[in-house]
Amino acid sequence: AQSVTQLDSQVPVFEEAPVELRCNYSSSVSVYLFWYVQYPNQGLQLLLKYLSGSTLVESINGFEAEFNKSQTSFHLRKPSVHISDTAEYFCAVSSPNTGNQFYFGTGTSLTVIP
Amino acid sequence: SQTIHQWPATLVQPVGSPLSLECTVEGTSNPNLYWYRQAAGRGLQLLFYSVGIGQISSEVPQNLSASRPQDRQFILSSKKLLLSDSGFYLCACTLRGAGNEKLFFGSGTQLSVL
Numbered sequence: 001a002q003s004v005t006q007l008d009s010q011v012p013v014f015e016e017a018p019v020e021l022r023c024n025y026s027s028s029v030s031v032y033l034f035w036y037v038q039y040p041n042q043g044l045q046l047l048l049k050y051l052s053g054s055t056l057v058e059s060i061n062g063f064e065a066e067f068n069k070s071q072t073s074f075h076l077r078k079p080s081v082h083i084s085d086t087a088e089y090f091c092a093v094s095s096p097n098t099g100n101q102f103y104f105g106t107g108t109s110l111t112v113i114p
Numbered sequence: 115s116q117t118i119h120q121w122p123a124t125l126v127q128p129v130g131s132p133l134s135l136e137c138t139v140e141g142t143s144n145p146n147l148y149w150y151r152q153a154a155g156r157g158l159q160l161l162f163y164s165v166g167i168g169q170i171s172s173e174v175p176q177n178l179s180a181s182r183p184q185d186r187q188f189i190l191s192s193k194k195l196l197l198s199d200s201g202f203y204l205c206a207c208t209l210r211g212a213g214n215e216k217l218f219f220g221s222g223t224q225l226s227v228l
Contacts, residue, residue: 006157032215043118043204043219044158051215090157094215102148102217106157 002027002093006105013081014113021076021108023065023091033074034092034102035065044090050074061085086112116141120205120220127227133178133192135223137205140186145207147188148217149180152202164188200227 036044048059055067091105149161160173162180205220
């Protein structure tokens, strides 16, 4: 079975400060890892993903995440946040071995303070 | 590119009333389809997924059911709503073949059971 843990339910951070949103997963098979972002009253949008290859993946708006197999982590980082980054962030895991079933963490609410 | 349509966006229903939420997908064929529920502070819970017409798998026992009468149509139903059915319901899909490793989400339905 697969599961995802997001330890931080709420993260307040000042504008232009760095941020890290933590994600740990458990799985006995090879995994795909994702970060999704949800703005108020909207569905989820894919922010970035790790499938294979380079363990550092980046999004178009400055976020990055690093797959760490030994620590079973996929933490999301941004060196300088903007007000527009305020949203709910979800980490998710799936596996090519388990028929495209996706499992999500409970989410982290990022609030950027002006 | 694929598009997921969900309706209605907001729904207020009394306890004991029936429910029907519809999701349709455009721009792709034979997708995998999913229903998720998002409750406050609990992340996304996978309710149902479908790999084809008439093929429904349920992740958790509950008061809800799902049907897939057509390839790109996925319906979430209940005969009698409970207060605990309140939440934000999201339809999602994955594509067949290349690009099948990520979920695409609809804009969601906010259901309030009173």
